[in-house]
Ligand SMILES: Cc1cc2nc3c(=O)[nH]c(=O)nc-3n(C[C@H](O)[C@H](O)[C@H](O)COP(=O)(O)O)c2cc1C
């Protein structure tokens with residue numbers, strides 16, 4: 375995903391607040407915002423007491439932007455109450471191929487992320503923070519190195535030592551226990567919890583793992599307040615969020631929108647559909663397919679998607695154009711997710727591989743299993759892994775079997791569907 379970022383204008387019907395927030399000052403053709411420009415746009419950080427900061431985050435209602443939407447204040451409280459000097463880990467690994475929003479933040483507004491890191495460290499009483507970036511994100515790493523050097527030259531932060539680390543570019547590496555395992559010198563594979571990171575993480579210390587977008591919001595909340603943050607979004611899901619839009623839209627890229635924005639308006643903000651759409655993949659590869667007409671009427675809220683059994687995850691949205699085949703795309707992503715299993719739990723390793731193989735055979739017109747048999751397998755895999763990887767993968771597969779049931783039937787009988795042979799979703803199958 376290397377499309378330029380763009381910024382949506384506020385939705386006049388729904389939004390009270392104004393946009394952009396995170397992407398203030400970002401130009402699609404520009405480079406990272408320097409420390410000078412960052413401070414001119416947002417001003418310096420005011421000093422807030424530790425308890426005051428956590429109270430402010432609680433009042434803002436900020437939820438994590440890394441996928442699970444966990445209330446940030448509760449995590450800060452738990453880490454602050456832990457035994458020993460905590461460590462902060464800023465999760466910028468973004469292993470999800472359909473998402474580019476964390477990389478966009480790192481390469482365009484590095485100081486907003488670093489402000490958030492410093493604030494989170496202050497809130498939990500940490501003296502050490504590590505920003506973790508994917509190995510392949512060399513540009514983002516160079517930008518962050520430069521940003522840290524700018525800050526050191528201006529006024530070295532003596533309270534918090536911030537370093538950078540590069541994690542393997544694997545889907546599962548961004549899972550919080552995998553990150554901790556890796557930072558402790560092990561493989562980037564999930565650990566069997568407990569202890570949870572807030573109890574014992576990096577070097578055995580209580581560890582706060584927070585997505586880089588969450589931290590960037592924290593930097594704005596500390597400046598502009600909880601009420602300002604709540605001017606966008608709903609009571610339970612307040613604020614703005616970054617959405618990575620790909621597939622059949624005229625201007626794919628990373629957009630900042632108010633939570634609660636209608637998918638229809640998000641697509642219009644990206645120049646509209648490039649051709650009629652069949653379905654939307656909402657929530658990335660841990661999300662699910664929704665038939666296009668229904669999806670465009672929904673809004674960007676977990677509450678709106680819950681009845682579809684889908685979460686917004688890291689808010690990657692892909693539009694499936696009419697000429698692409700939902701069966702082929704479902705099989706491609708299922709194979710990717712099966713190959714990204716960390717190889718530790720039987721149902722995840724064997725179950726996802728068997729499901730992906732059967733889907734691939736159906737996609738190729740050589741079915742050896744019916745969709746009903748595959749659904750039986752998905753129910754056997756659900757909840758059987760040490761981490762949520764298999765759960766996310768089977769939810770995705772189940773949504774594909776449901777939304778593309780007609781196409782699955784055609785493929786199952788070796789007949790042609792309406793697909794013209796192209797593929798749309800970004801999938802890098804490794805191994
Ligand atoms: C398989 C898997 C992959 C994940 N990948 C990422 C990732 O790339 N980036 C991320 O921030 N969170 C990722 N997460 C979620 C993290 O475990 C963790 O919840 C998150 O970093 C916490 O930050 P937040 O509360 O600010 O969202 C992943 C979770 C799972 C189960």
Ligand code: SF4
Pocket residue numbers: 546563564565714715716717718719720722723758759760761762763764
């Ligand atoms: S469930 Fe899968 S990805 Fe998660 S730890 Fe087990 S084998 Fe690894």
